[in-house]
Amino acid sequence: MNKTKSMGMYIHIPFCMTKCKYCDFLSFPCDEPTKRIYVDSLKREILAWGNIYGLGGENRNISTIFIGGGTPSYLDSNLIFEIMKCVRNNFYIDENAEITIECNPGTLNLLKLSDFKSCGINRLSIGLQSANDNELKAIGRIHSFTQFKESFLDARTAGFDNINIDLMTALPYQTLDSLSNTLDTVIELNPEHISAYSLILEEHTPLYDYINLGHANILPDENIDREMYYLTKEKLLSAGYERYEISNYSKPNYASRHNLSYWNRTDYLGVGLGASSFIDNVRYKNEENISAYLLLLDKNFDDNHDGNVSKLKREITTLNLNDSMEEFMFLGLRKESGISISEFSRSFNKDIFDVYGNVLDKYSKMNLLNINNGNIKLTAAGFDVSNTIFCDFLLD
Amino acid sequence: MSIDQSKIRNFCIIAHIDHGKSTLADRIIEKTGLLTSREMQAQVLDNMDLERERGITIKSQAIRTVYKAQDGEEYILNLIDTPGHVDFNYEVSRSLAACDGAILVVDAAQGIEAQTLANVYLALDHDLDVLPVINKIDLPSADPDRVVNEIEDVIGIEAEDAPRISAKTGLNIEEVLEQIVTKIPSPVGDPLAPLSALVFDSIYDSYKGVIVFIRIKNGTIRSGTQIKMMATGATANVVEVGYFGAGQFIPCDELSAGMVGYVTASIKNVKDTSVGDTMTDVQNPCSEPLPGYKKVNSMVYCGLYPADGSKYPDLRDALEKLQLNDASLSYEPETSIALGFGFRCGFLGLLHLEIIQERLEREYNLDLVTTAPSVIYKVYKCDDSMIELTNPSNLPDPSEIQYMEEPVVNAEIMVTSEFIGAIMELCQERRGVYLGMDYIDGTRALIKYELPLNEIIYDFFDALKSRSRGYASFDYELKGYERSELVKLDILINKEEVDALSFIVHSETAYERARKMCEKLKDEIPRHLFEIPIQAAIGSKVIARETVKAMRKDVLAKCYGGDITRKKKLLEKQKEGKKRMRQVGNVDIPQSAFMSVLKLDQD
Numbered sequence: 001m002n003k004t005k006s007m008g009m010y011i012h013i014p015f016c017m018t019k020c021k022y023c024d025f026l027s028f029p030c031d032e033p034t035k036r037i038y039v040d041s042l043k044r045e046i047l048a049w050g051n052i053y054g055l056g057g058e059n060r061n062i063s064t065i066f067i068g069g070g071t072p073s074y075l076d077s078n079l080i081f082e083i084m085k086c087v088r089n090n091f092y093i094d095e096n097a098e099i100t101i102e103c104n105p106g107t108l109n110l111l112k113l114s115d116f117k118s119c120g121i122n123r124l125s126i127g128l129q130s131a132n133d134n135e136l137k138a139i140g141r142i143h144s145f146t147q148f149k150e151s152f153l154d155a156r157t158a159g160f161d162n163i164n165i166d167l168m169t170a171l172p173y174q175t176l177d178s179l180s181n182t183l184d185t186v187i188e189l190n191p192e193h194i195s196a197y198s199l200i201l202e203e204h205t206p207l208y209d210y211i212n213l214g215h216a217n218i219l220p221d222e223n224i225d226r227e228m229y230y231l232t233k234e235k236l237l238s239a240g241y242e243r244y245e246i247s248n249y250s251k252p253n254y255a256s257r258h259n260l261s262y263w264n265r266t267d268y269l270g271v272g273l274g275a276s277s278f279i280d281n282v283r284y285k286n287e288e289n290i291s292a293y294l295l296l297l298d299k300n301f302d303d304n305h306d307g308n309v310s311k312l313k314r315e316i317t318t319l320n321l322n323d324s325m326e327e328f329m330f331l332g333l334r335k336e337s338g339i340s341i342s343e344f345s346r347s348f349n350k351d352i353f354d355v356y357g358n359v360l361d362k363y364s365k366m367n368l369l370n371i372n373n374g375n376i377k378l379t380a381a382g383f384d385v386s387n388t389i390f391c392d393f394l395l396d
Numbered sequence: 397m398s399i400d401q402s403k404i405r406n407f408c409i410i411a412h413i414d415h416g417k418s419t420l421a422d423r424i425i426e427k428t429g430l431l432t433s434r435e436m437q438a439q440v441l442d443n444m445d446l447e448r449e450r451g452i453t454i455k456s457q458a459i460r461t462v463y464k465a466q467d468g469e470e471y472i473l474n475l476i477d478t479p480g481h482v483d484f485n486y487e488v489s490r491s492l493a494a495c496d497g498a499i500l501v502v503d504a505a506q507g508i509e510a511q512t513l514a515n516v517y518l519a520l521d522h523d524l525d526v527l528p529v530i531n532k533i534d535l536p537s538a539d540p541d542r543v544v545n546e547i548e549d550v551i552g553i554e555a556e557d558a559p560r561i562s563a564k565t566g567l568n569i570e571e572v573l574e575q576i577v578t579k580i581p582s583p584v585g586d587p588l589a590p591l592s593a594l595v596f597d598s599i600y601d602s603y604k605g606v607i608v609f610i611r612i613k614n615g616t617i618r619s620g621t622q623i624k625m626m627a628t629g630a631t632a633n634v635v636e637v638g639y640f641g642a643g644q645f646i647p648c649d650e651l652s653a654g655m656v657g658y659v660t661a662s663i664k665n666v667k668d669t670s671v672g673d674t675m676t677d678v679q680n681p682c683s684e685p686l687p688g689y690k691k692v693n694s695m696v697y698c699g700l701y702p703a704d705g706s707k708y709p710d711l712r713d714a715l716e717k718l719q720l721n722d723a724s725l726s727y728e729p730e731t732s733i734a735l736g737f738g739f740r741c742g743f744l745g746l747l748h749l750e751i752i753q754e755r756l757e758r759e760y761n762l763d764l765v766t767t768a769p770s771v772i773y774k775v776y777k778c779d780d781s782m783i784e785l786t787n788p789s790n791l792p793d794p795s796e797i798q799y800m801e802e803p804v805v806n807a808e809i810m811v812t813s814e815f816i817g818a819i820m821e822l823c824q825e826r827r828g829v830y831l832g833m834d835y836i837d838g839t840r841a842l843i844k845y846e847l848p849l850n851e852i853i854y855d856f857f858d859a860l861k862s863r864s865r866g867y868a869s870f871d872y873e874l875k876g877y878e879r880s881e882l883v884k885l886d887i888l889i890n891k892e893e894v895d896a897l898s899f900i901v902h903s904e905t906a907y908e909r910a911r912k913m914c915e916k917l918k919d920e921i922p923r924h925l926f927e928i929p930i931q932a933a934i935g936s937k938v939i940a941r942e943t944v945k946a947m948r949k950d951v952l953a954k955c956y957g958g959d960i961t962r963k964k965k966l967l968e969k970q971k972e973g974k975k976r977m978r979q980v981g982n983v984d985i986p987q988s989a990f991m992s993v994l995k996l997d998q999d
Contacts, residue, residue, distance in 0.1 A: 010958055198949075198951065200952075222948055222949060223948065225948075225949060226948045226949055229949075246951060247951075261958075262958045262960065268958055270958065276958045276959040276960070276961065277958075278958065278960065283960060283961050285959065285961065315961060317961060326964070327960060327964070330963075330964075330967060331960065366925060366926075368925070383951070384948060384949050384950070384951065385925055385947055385948075385949065385950045385951075386950065386951055386952070387950040387951060387952050387966075387967065387970065388925060388947065388950045388970075390952075390967050391967050391970050391971040391974065392971075394964075394967055394968060394971050
């Protein structure tokens with residue numbers, strides 16, 4: 001069998017111990033039996049996809065795996081082990097594959113981390129958000145900084161040499177000083193990768209409601225928010241990190257390959273509740289209702305393993321040429337390296353200036369975008385208002 | 397088949413807003429058995445959704461019912477419900493022309509209000525017999541004796557026998573019906589004389605076409621009659637005649653002198669039937685048209701623009717249809733640099749404007765941008781010519797203007813004595829000239845002021861209500877034009893003048909208004925990638941300025957689990973929001989900004 005195509009895999013674990021106050025992702029607390037039932041369903045789904053894209057079908061090369069959530073580390077390590085074993089039994093995993101699991105301090109210990117390592121996971125993404133306990137409390141995190149630090153050191157002890165730390169800026173009560181302190185503390189730990197997102201208030205979250213009940217004053221204002229962003233960038237760059245995407249920094253050669261695959265628009269298969277996939281130019285999302293998800297996998301899969309997983313698919317969109325060009329621009333420009341003009345013409349058989357000449361001209365005149373050496377990328381000022389710019393790449 | 401004229405009663409119900417007109421109409425319909433109470437939907441006659449929601453009557457509605465009186469005879473009652481708000485006086489006046497008597501409903505707790513008086517005077521002008529009825533006597537605060545005295549003292553009509561009722565519970569409705577029969581005169585007119593019928597309303601029905609509401613003064617009309625509209629000269633063949641059932645049209649063989657009903661005919665153009673016109677028979681025409689009634693002129697103007705420019709023809713059709721049964725709505729095409737093609741529309745007042753705007757949006761599914769309302773200013777130019785200005789942006793250059801005049805109204809405000817001070821203060825703020833005050837009884841007064849119309853079209857009514865805790869009532873009539881120091885305030889956004897935002901103010905309040913307007917626009921206009929100055933200017937002199945700072949941040953957070961579709965939806969939503977705004981130069985202005993001038997006093 002030839003392994004011409006490769007793809008990434010995203011595995012969604014929709015559970016967490018308690019939901020953070022700013023979180024609007026698909027996750028919720030659950031009991032032990034539910035975890036068991038969910039993992040069984042997940043395994044049936046992986047097996048079925050294996051018959052299409054894996055060893056029983058196209059035999060694609062799995063280049064990255066990302067186990068995300070929720071809090072995947074909220075599951076016992078034996079469940080994670082079962083999931084990984086199931087992937088291995090049904091897919092060819094590249095020898096150099098980047099295999100990440102998302103973790104929260106407060107759900108980790110040395111034993112669990114060693115278990116993760118022994119089932120092939122080679123990268124951790126740990127949610128810290130802030131080194132200030134008051135700020136952690138304000139957003140409903142279940143852990144303290146001390147707990148985080150213990151987990152981080154345990155992870156090193158367990159042998160993880162590729163660790164990401166998630167940070168957030170513009171948090172309630174956060175100041176430039178406290179952020180500076182958080183950054184110093186984290187830099188000292190010397191992780192390979194740091195993601196730094198500025199808090200976005202999402203509707204239907206407790207924090208959103210609280211802020212709108214007249215507590216906007218607890219959030220840093222827009223100017224402080226920007227200064228926080230610049231402070232983060234400045235500190236991390238001088239500590240030897242590279243920024244490779246709007247909010248992602250890494251030590252050289254430690255950019256997350258899984259993360260980059262989203263911006264580079266390569267194929268990935270999402271498994272689990274509500275997981276998104278992009279395969280062969282089609283985007284879709286799995287069923288998002290947990291009962292419906294479990295039921296579909298229960299009914300449609302049998303011991304012959306020939307169940308119809310396509311019944312899980314929701315919001316199926318086959319991208320047309322315009323969709324693809326739009327994505328190429330608004331995803332590609334998120335990267336520090338920007339996009340390649342020749343890659344655009346290779347991919348779409350069109351001259352980028354015929355399609356986007358006006359927009360490119362407008363924003364390069366405003367110094368928000370640079371066109372250089374066959375490459376187009378946002379300037380620092382352009383990154384600040386990237387959304388406004390991206391809107392203009394949507395075609396009518 | 398002919399109907400005995402002496403067994404017909406044509407009447408309307410008039411009242412101040414909320415005194416119970418529509419409820420009484422419902423009870424009359426119910427008692428006369430047209431509908432069982434189970435079939436009754438509350439307030440049958442308010443059949444627009446908007447009327448039910450707002451609890452007000454906007455359009456006059458007609459209905460025919462049959463009542464068996466105590467004398468054993470059956471009477472045909474043609475009832476016309478009328479609006480109570482000051483803006484809709486013209487509706488009252490056209491209904492009155494079709495009637496021989498009027499029931500005056502007065503709230504037993506509140507007594508006479510400003511609009512009660514206005515409506516009674518209208519009825520007396522039409523030589524109608526007025527039959528007072530005291531409503532809401534079931535309220536704990538009801539004081540019918542006091543109200544009877546008020547009616548006799550203030551209006552000067554006999555009220556001792558006035559039925560004391562509760563339209564809500566149905567108490568004493570029988571007495572109202574008996575008095576309609578005994579006190580309101582039957583119509584006169586010769587069914588064999590040449591046809592003359594007064595058009596008092598018309599509506600457009602997608603199945604039947606134009607439906608004309610008429611009151612026959614003389615003669616008889618039936619299907620096949622060849623009719624002529626005396627004012628427009630249009631002729632047509634009658635397709636159907638009939639009368640008004642509960643929420644439906646009921647065809648009949650003929651309508652003769654004294655009767656109220658409707659006609660459908662081969663009328664092609666909606667403009668051929670104008671309300672107030674006289675309909676006659678081509679074969680046997682009457683010699684003179686009926687007096688009709690006073691045409692009401694628009695007092696408030698604003699620009700209406702489709703949010704989506706391609707909907708311009710739809711807006712024109714919708715206005716044409718609305719005008720058919722709302723003669724007081726006027727419109728003519730105009731263009732704005734900022735807003736494109738639209739219409740300058742004339743209304744009777746701000747409520748009328750709001751109602752039309754809402755009806756266009758709901759009934760015709762249009763998304764509108766409305767500009768700030770304006771009154772008609774008279775501009776006397778140096779060459780001694782005069783123009784009537786309805787759109788501030790058309791004001792000639794100040795060097796060409798000798799002087800300007802603005803409309804002023806005589807306003808009557810009825811209020812309990814504790815709020816007199818607050819109301820007088822409000823009137824002073826609005827450049828009012830105090831004319832006098834009459835005490836109705838120990839606790840209530842009628843305050844008279846002369847006020848510039850442009851000071852009351854914005855939010856005067858709201859201010860009045862809030863400063864009197866809802867107790868003040870208000871009526872006004874146009875007094876005439878007076879010379880005034882007026883200036884045009886232009887708004888510049890990013891150095892470009894936005895024609896649709898210009899408005900005319902008195903020179904003394906110009907600075908204050910300019911400042912507030914700039915502040916308001918600063919809040920309305922979203923941040924752009926660059927800084928946007930907002931300036932208010934009189935001529936070339938900038939008198940107020942604000943700045944919308946440049947946007948510093950617009951970044952999407954992480955893309956969780958590769959959900960690109962969600963990300964794209966967010967971008968699309970953002971782009972769509974931008975599209976819905978109006979572009980002036982390189983600035984996107986939200987549609988709500990064009991109404992900003994209305995909200996200057998709200999903070």
